[in-house]
Amino acid sequence: MISFRNDYGEGAHESILEALAKQNRIAMIGYGEDEISEEAKKLIVKAIGRECEVHFLVGGTQTNSTVIASLLRPHEGVVSAETGHIAQHESGAVEASGHKVLTMPTSDGKLKADEVRKVFKEHAENEIREHLVKPGLIYVSNPTELGTVYHKDELAALHEVAKDFGVPLFLDGARLGCALAAAENDMTLRDIADNTDVFYIGGTKNGALIGEAVVFSTPGLSRDFRYIEKQRGAMLAKGWILGIEYRELFKDGLYFRLAENAVRLAEKLTAGFKSIGVPLFVESPTNQVFIITTKEQEMKLAEKYVFEFWEPYDETRNVLRFVVSWAQTEENIASLLEDAKKIWEE
């Protein structure tokens, strides 16, 4: 079976495993206070190109809920697209920390600045606002859960809203590498940092065994963040593991190359599907490809490929998600397209 199920199915890039093995018997100081973590943070700051504060956490849900809990007062909620990961797939982690997720419908998973501004404005003007949850943070993911990416002007406009209402803008970058590698992307890491207050550079889905690098670009917001990390079980005892991983990922651009591989192959897959006549559910410029199939087509694909059922499309058809991992190969893409061709030609 060839897997397109997700991008956290394989382990880590081999250079990371080698670095871990090399360091293995050297006793390190714990909880991320080691020199390798320091070095890795410096490499990330250098890659961003401006002053920032970096923290290493373990996984995505943990990172989202830890950052959000660190930024809100009890009565505040976080504004998110209805499709946002925090709104859908984190078992209520944000609510468990006491905060409501204030969701907004979107067509493509992306929050629109003018609509978000309206939410803040209407709240501020509402006579009974003290009976409502106060929007205290804006959450976006880039790429979104639908694989779409923010353009610089869109993110800048959201940041403007955030600043106008005195709240932070937080960008979930679980798949940030893929956003940056997208053909239509017009942002650098620096642009991400400049146009948000805090974001993270996902490792789990881009070549690391575990790990998410949280970057605070707005000074002050990170105050006492390590306490909250520790409290929420997000401070890894062997923090230097995360340091080694991010050092390898950022010392010579590996992070970007891995994402490039995923996105370039996903583009091939998309183009191939199109040429065969496989209908796309959404135009995703990153490493997730959503197609519409009959149940018969789905069953045939399932004989050789692993993918995810996304949602029903209509009575007779489903939406399927194919995720192209950083570890995916040209051969597998070619094989999938060849088989798809046969299935759709029948």
Add this chain to the structure above:
Amino acid sequence: MISFRNDYGEGAHESILEALAKQNRIAMIGYGEDEISEEAKKLIVKAIGRECEVHFLVGGTQTNSTVIASLLRPHEGVVSAETGHIAQHESGAVEASGHKVLTMPTSDGKLKADEVRKVFKEHAENEIREHLVKPGLIYVSNPTELGTVYHKDELAALHEVAKDFGVPLFLDGARLGCALAAAENDMTLRDIADNTDVFYIGGTKNGALIGEAVVFSTPGLSRDFRYIEKQRGAMLAKGWILGIEYRELFKDGLYFRLAENAVRLAEKLTAGFKSIGVPLFVESPTNQVFIITTKEQEMKLAEKYVFEFWEPYDETRNVLRFVVSWAQTEENIASLLEDAKKIWEE
């Protein structure tokens, strides 16, 4: 420098790294639903020798707070020794989930059944008990934070109290291997399972990169535990990493051999210190050795060895903690004792 700072300074036993490397490019299903995790769970159940339910989490603070949050209703608290890890060194993780830690003083870090019974009894008989926090769970660590271990009759007596008052008994086994390897230990894994309701087999401090294996021995208590794991950011996307680690640790007794190494070397260290005349702060039968030194002795030791300042002993002396890791060597123990001999002979 030779490190006795802690037992989470080195990486993982090499067989684990090799197994990770071997599996590295095979795409696995996520979130612990893979076959390797199943296999590892079966090996653990086999090592215990009775029906149990096993879950793999990442770290200790996370495991403690996730288990505790899953077991308590809002008005309930958890009974712990004053020295308990949850009461001291987890940045208020238990309180962050809404629950009070009800602490009891102890001389040696171990809860005594009759004293715990008194707490429950007094609460139950208190006329204004509804104004107090209800004890809803008993937490012990084995070994304790002072390196001491529970004997079977002690744990059985605590379990009896727990059952009498209808609450679970939870054993923090972050260093469980060392407890089982202690000379004075009289319990097997099976005894631990039989005399608690839920416990964990710590991996982070005994040869794994990351990971703690939570074992529910009382049916029903684990209901919906995976939701709570996910909610608290404790469900690793690449759960199969934990599966590989525990498979290696339990397929042929590696877990026990690593702990044996730590404890046997710690015994040598203790015996050596005694013969030299280095005063011990507490008799610890596991892998932590606490000694009392003058500040001059401490400074001399610090020239070549890394250890932890524990607490002041009196005006002129401190308590130091030397932790003997699973990765520690005979040579380092010999070297430390040789140098200590010189220092104490001066």
Add this chain to the structure above:
Amino acid sequence: MISFRNDYGEGAHESILEALAKQNRIAMIGYGEDEISEEAKKLIVKAIGRECEVHFLVGGTQTNSTVIASLLRPHEGVVSAETGHIAQHESGAVEASGHKVLTMPTSDGKLKADEVRKVFKEHAENEIREHLVKPGLIYVSNPTELGTVYHKDELAALHEVAKDFGVPLFLDGARLGCALAAAENDMTLRDIADNTDVFYIGGTKNGALIGEAVVFSTPGLSRDFRYIEKQRGAMLAKGWILGIEYRELFKDGLYFRLAENAVRLAEKLTAGFKSIGVPLFVESPTNQVFIITTKEQEMKLAEKYVFEFWEPYDETRNVLRFVVSWAQTEENIASLLEDAKKIWEE
């Protein structure tokens, strides 16, 4: 000015004030453990006509969040209509206790059993349900926030769903008196108790100064409820005040007579509006009357009457809410209709 702003604008029925004055200098035992509270509870149980457990709390938001917090485990959420008070107007009280409100759209504020069943069924069958919030409670309000009422078969059907999925059904009865007094109502208090697991009989909005009487009809659900009341600041020190109020309200049917007054006058108001040609926004059979007016009509009404702006209807018209209190009079209704007639005849 004549007020139709709400039904918590006046104090208490005079018999309650008199009873309070009579009892005033007699020292009572605190926290609801007094004899008067016992007596009041018995009167309520008698009015219901079956075994129940009654607790007195102070206000609506407090009652909702205390009951909900007492019933859910950490990963569970509460199913509510999108218009539900807990979803809209409680400043995130449910989320502050760690739980998500799982909202469903409705046309009339009433949950439909088959739609709720679908939510539970889909959750149970979802392969990644552990990544979602588990529905653990059903919340309805009767009357709803739109003034509509549940019929017995509708509530029974919801209760059936709740029982099928092993969760409780909780009915917010902040205005329960008005629901029972509605012309189209086909339920008694007994029916409410039989077809829910816990509900409350609102006092604040029906003749008491303060107070809500929570009724648990399903044994076991109330276990340790008083601890949680106390923890959430909902256990009144002078609990006997609530006892006196409910004794007066239930000793000879005052509770029902007050609601009768509100609903009968609201019916007159509705009928009057209709005969004049004032358009209704929704057909509300209880004590809230929603009308649609132009902004000119609204301004004219506002010269003499106090009411609430509900929401914009369209570009030129608004929805206004007129609440008929238990203390409202025939004269005021007549006056309002007379003035409305003039305004609409212009």
Add this chain to the structure above:
Amino acid sequence: MISFRNDYGEGAHESILEALAKQNRIAMIGYGEDEISEEAKKLIVKAIGRECEVHFLVGGTQTNSTVIASLLRPHEGVVSAETGHIAQHESGAVEASGHKVLTMPTSDGKLKADEVRKVFKEHAENEIREHLVKPGLIYVSNPTELGTVYHKDELAALHEVAKDFGVPLFLDGARLGCALAAAENDMTLRDIADNTDVFYIGGTKNGALIGEAVVFSTPGLSRDFRYIEKQRGAMLAKGWILGIEYRELFKDGLYFRLAENAVRLAEKLTAGFKSIGVPLFVESPTNQVFIITTKEQEMKLAEKYVFEFWEPYDETRNVLRFVVSWAQTEENIASLLEDAKKIWEE
């Protein structure tokens, strides 16, 4: 039976009941936004003699946990005497909002500035402070749970510590009237306001039916407090009830006169006990009198008087608490002393 059980056993001063009756059928705006509440707040500000922001809440536990939750970030705890109400008798309300109560032993229920400073200093200097709960607030009660009162220099010194470490000082004034009426008191309301950041003027225990007036003297700390009030069920729908109560209590000094009555009678009781030879457990200058009795003496007293068992004193004797309410009379004091004389003369 004559009651000395507590000071929340009687209703309200009659002038309050009369004012409530007078206002009873006038429809008011809800949630504390009425004019009477405004008037009452102005009277309180005037009594204090400086700029302050006043909020009316319902009860003590609610007020403590609402204020504390509004002031802390997730990783912060509140420093309190071991005997503090929040540490003992609120069913874990503070923990339920996510925060640890950091308790300190005291001989008399009063925090000492130098000891508190040490706690903050040691935390700040602790190398592993991020693994501990950060002290983020200082909580004192005046009078304390043992009836003792703070002197101005003591409170000022605590405020100095608070300012030095950038945290607020919160004073629980559930019985503040009695503190101010104590013979040894050297503070005015203004001094309380000047030497804390937020405090409250308890109504429940001093002549009101319900109600606590929270006073923020440090600007900024109250930001969005009403949201948090609402969220925690502490915003009374009929907020004007609290307004009426505090208007009556502060329009001509009634609040102070009621406390005077309680404290003067308590002084008589203490003096009488002393002259009879009844041993005191603690010298309390306010309205709580703690005596030590044999079990026989206790039983004899219990024939005619209601009081509270406080704690065992030794094998054969108990500590009893007699609370002198604002509504207590000279006659009852005389009666109690007369009977005590007989019992102790036997």
